[in-house]
Amino acid sequence: MAVTDEAIEKIKGMIVSGALRPGDRLPKESELAADLGLSRNSLREAVRALSLIRILDVRQGDGTYVTSLDPQLLLEALSFVVDFHRDDTVLEFLAVRRILEPAATAMAALRISEQQLDALTAQLDKLGDAPSVEDLVACDLEFHRGIVQSSGNSVLCSLLDGLSGPTTRARIWRGLTQEDAVSRTLREHRAILAALRDRDAEAARSWATVHIASVEQWLRSTL
Amino acid sequence: MAVTDEAIEKIKGMIVSGALRPGDRLPKESELAADLGLSRNSLREAVRALSLIRILDVRQGDGTYVTSLDPQLLLEALSFVVDFHRDDTVLEFLAVRRILEPAATAMAALRISEQQLDALTAQLDKLGDAPSVEDLVACDLEFHRGIVQSSGNSVLCSLLDGLSGPTTRARIWRGLTQEDAVSRTLREHRAILAALRDRDAEAARSWATVHIASVEQWLRSTL
DNA sequence: TCGCTCAAGACCTCCGACGTATCAGGTCAT
DNA sequence: ATGACCTGATACGTCGGAGGTCTTGAGCGA
Known part of the structure; x- marks a missing residue:
C-alpha cells in the first residue's frame, strides 16, 4: 500500500479511536509528516483527500482541524x-x-x-x-x-x-x-x-x- | 480558490461533460498538469482526492483512468x-x-x-x-x-x-x-x-x- | 481603550530528482 | 513457430527544499 494511503488510514484511525476529536487541531504538516514517516508532499495528498469528503478542514495560515463530523x-x-x-x-x-x-x-x-x-x-x-x-x-x-x-x-x-x-x-x-x-x-x-x-x-x-x-x-x- | 480545488472541478467537469468517459485514460500527470496550468504535485493532490471517492483509478506504471462510475x-x-x-x-x-x-x-x-x-x-x-x-x-x-x-x-x-x-x-x-x-x-x-x-x-x-x-x-x- | 502595524507560524505552490511498477517488444531456447 | 525471459520506455510514487500567501496575535501608538 502506498504511503499516502497508509497516512489516510492512520489519520482515520486517530479520529475513529478518539485520539483526535471533532474540532481538534492536527499537528502542523511538517510534524505530522515526520510522525507518520512520510514526506510533506505525500501527507498533503492524504490531507487533501480527507478534506474533499469533509473529514478535515484545512485553513491556510491557521492550521488543519477535524470537522464536526456531523452527518x-x-x-x-x-x-x-x-x-x-x-x-x-x-x-x-x-x-x-x-x-x-x-x-x-x-x-x-x-x-x-x-x-x-x-x-x-x-x-x-x-x-x-x-x-x-x-x-x-x-x-x-x-x-x-x-x-x-x-x-x-x-x-x-x-x-x-x-x-x-x-x-x-x-x-x-x-x-x-x-x-x-x-x-x-x-x-x-x-x-x-x-x-x-x-x-x-x-x-x-x-x-x-x-x-x-x-x-x-x-x-x-x-x- | 486553490489551484488544486480548481483542478478537481475541472476534472469533474471533463467527466460530467462527457469529454472523459468511464474507462477513459487521462493524459499523463505531467501533461495534464501543464494543460490545467498547475504543478504536478498539486495535480496529484486533486487526483488523489478523486481517487479516494472512486472517481479515478490510478495504476502505477500504467496510467490514470476514469472508473466505471457505477452507483x-x-x-x-x-x-x-x-x-x-x-x-x-x-x-x-x-x-x-x-x-x-x-x-x-x-x-x-x-x-x-x-x-x-x-x-x-x-x-x-x-x-x-x-x-x-x-x-x-x-x-x-x-x-x-x-x-x-x-x-x-x-x-x-x-x-x-x-x-x-x-x-x-x-x-x-x-x-x-x-x-x-x-x-x-x-x-x-x-x-x-x-x-x-x-x-x-x-x-x-x-x-x-x-x-x-x-x-x-x-x-x-x-x- | 481602540485601532494599526508587523512578525511569526502554517498552509500553498512549485521544481527537480530519483525510486518503483507496468507494459510492450525483442531475444533466445525449445 | 511457440513460449519464456529479458530489457527498455513509460508513467506513477516519493522525496527534499525553496519561496509565496494567508491568518493570527502580540506590540505599539493615538
Missing part, C-alpha cells in the same frame, strides 16, 4: 458523487427518493412546528399561481428541504438533500415545461402542506408519494 | 464516511435503514429468482440453530445483502450496503448477546424468506420492519 457535513460529499451519475441511473435515484421522501414527510407531520408550517405557507403564497420554471424549481427544492428538516433525522435530511441535488433535479426539470405539470406541482404542494397542518401522517405520506411518482412517471415516459 | 462503486465511498460517525448518531442511521430495508425487501418479493431463494435458504440452513454471534453477524449481513440485490435497484443496494457497513453493524451487534436475540433473529430471517417465497410483498415488508425495529429497540434501551 450533515459528511453526507454533503454525497451530492458531489451524485453529480457524476449519468442520466440512465437517474430513475434509480428517483426510486430511492420515492421511498425516503414520503417517509420523511410522514415523520414531519408529527413533529413540524406551527412556525415552520407558517413559513412554508408564506413560501407558497409568495410564489403565486403562475411562477417561472426556474422559480418553481428553486421553491420545490426549498419546500421539500424544509419539510424533511422537520422530520428530526439529520441523516435522513442530508441523504435526501444529496439525492435531490441540484444537478439531478435540474436535469429533470429542465424539460418539464408541460403546462399542467406546473399547476399540478403547485396543487400537490398545497395538499402536502394541508396534510401536515392536519397532523395527518398518512395523508402526508400519500401526497408525497403521488408528488414524486408523477415526476417519475413523466421522466420514464420521456427517457 | 455501486461511488456509493462505496459512503461506507468510508459512515465509519467516522459516533455512537450517538447510530440511531439516526438505523432509522433510515428502517425506512429503506422494508421497501427494498418488498420490492425483492416481486422480483427475486427461485435460484436466489434457494441460495438464501441454503445459507440459513448452513448456519444451524445455535450459531456463534460472529457467524450470525456475517450471515445477517449476507442475508440482507442478497435480498436487497434482488430489489433490482443498484443505488438502493449500495446505499443500504453503506449504511449497514461493517462498523455500524459490528458496534450494534457486539453487545447483542442476550440469548433470545439470536433465536429471534433466526426466526425473523426464516419469516422474511417465507414471505419472499410466497411473493407476498406486504408480509415481507412487515417482517423486515419488525426485524429492524427489534434491533432499534434494543439499541435504544442500551444507549
Whole structure:
C-alpha cells in the first residue's frame, strides 16, 4: 500500500479511536509528516483527500482541524458523487427518493412546528399561481428541504438533500415545461402542506408519494 | 480558490461533460498538469482526492483512468464516511435503514429468482440453530445483502450496503448477546424468506420492519 | 481603550530528482 | 513457430527544499 494511503488510514484511525476529536487541531504538516514517516508532499495528498469528503478542514495560515463530523457535513460529499451519475441511473435515484421522501414527510407531520408550517405557507403564497420554471424549481427544492428538516433525522435530511441535488433535479426539470405539470406541482404542494397542518401522517405520506411518482412517471415516459 | 480545488472541478467537469468517459485514460500527470496550468504535485493532490471517492483509478506504471462510475462503486465511498460517525448518531442511521430495508425487501418479493431463494435458504440452513454471534453477524449481513440485490435497484443496494457497513453493524451487534436475540433473529430471517417465497410483498415488508425495529429497540434501551 | 502595524507560524505552490511498477517488444531456447 | 525471459520506455510514487500567501496575535501608538 502506498504511503499516502497508509497516512489516510492512520489519520482515520486517530479520529475513529478518539485520539483526535471533532474540532481538534492536527499537528502542523511538517510534524505530522515526520510522525507518520512520510514526506510533506505525500501527507498533503492524504490531507487533501480527507478534506474533499469533509473529514478535515484545512485553513491556510491557521492550521488543519477535524470537522464536526456531523452527518450533515459528511453526507454533503454525497451530492458531489451524485453529480457524476449519468442520466440512465437517474430513475434509480428517483426510486430511492420515492421511498425516503414520503417517509420523511410522514415523520414531519408529527413533529413540524406551527412556525415552520407558517413559513412554508408564506413560501407558497409568495410564489403565486403562475411562477417561472426556474422559480418553481428553486421553491420545490426549498419546500421539500424544509419539510424533511422537520422530520428530526439529520441523516435522513442530508441523504435526501444529496439525492435531490441540484444537478439531478435540474436535469429533470429542465424539460418539464408541460403546462399542467406546473399547476399540478403547485396543487400537490398545497395538499402536502394541508396534510401536515392536519397532523395527518398518512395523508402526508400519500401526497408525497403521488408528488414524486408523477415526476417519475413523466421522466420514464420521456427517457 | 486553490489551484488544486480548481483542478478537481475541472476534472469533474471533463467527466460530467462527457469529454472523459468511464474507462477513459487521462493524459499523463505531467501533461495534464501543464494543460490545467498547475504543478504536478498539486495535480496529484486533486487526483488523489478523486481517487479516494472512486472517481479515478490510478495504476502505477500504467496510467490514470476514469472508473466505471457505477452507483455501486461511488456509493462505496459512503461506507468510508459512515465509519467516522459516533455512537450517538447510530440511531439516526438505523432509522433510515428502517425506512429503506422494508421497501427494498418488498420490492425483492416481486422480483427475486427461485435460484436466489434457494441460495438464501441454503445459507440459513448452513448456519444451524445455535450459531456463534460472529457467524450470525456475517450471515445477517449476507442475508440482507442478497435480498436487497434482488430489489433490482443498484443505488438502493449500495446505499443500504453503506449504511449497514461493517462498523455500524459490528458496534450494534457486539453487545447483542442476550440469548433470545439470536433465536429471534433466526426466526425473523426464516419469516422474511417465507414471505419472499410466497411473493407476498406486504408480509415481507412487515417482517423486515419488525426485524429492524427489534434491533432499534434494543439499541435504544442500551444507549 | 481602540485601532494599526508587523512578525511569526502554517498552509500553498512549485521544481527537480530519483525510486518503483507496468507494459510492450525483442531475444533466445525449445 | 511457440513460449519464456529479458530489457527498455513509460508513467506513477516519493522525496527534499525553496519561496509565496494567508491568518493570527502580540506590540505599539493615538
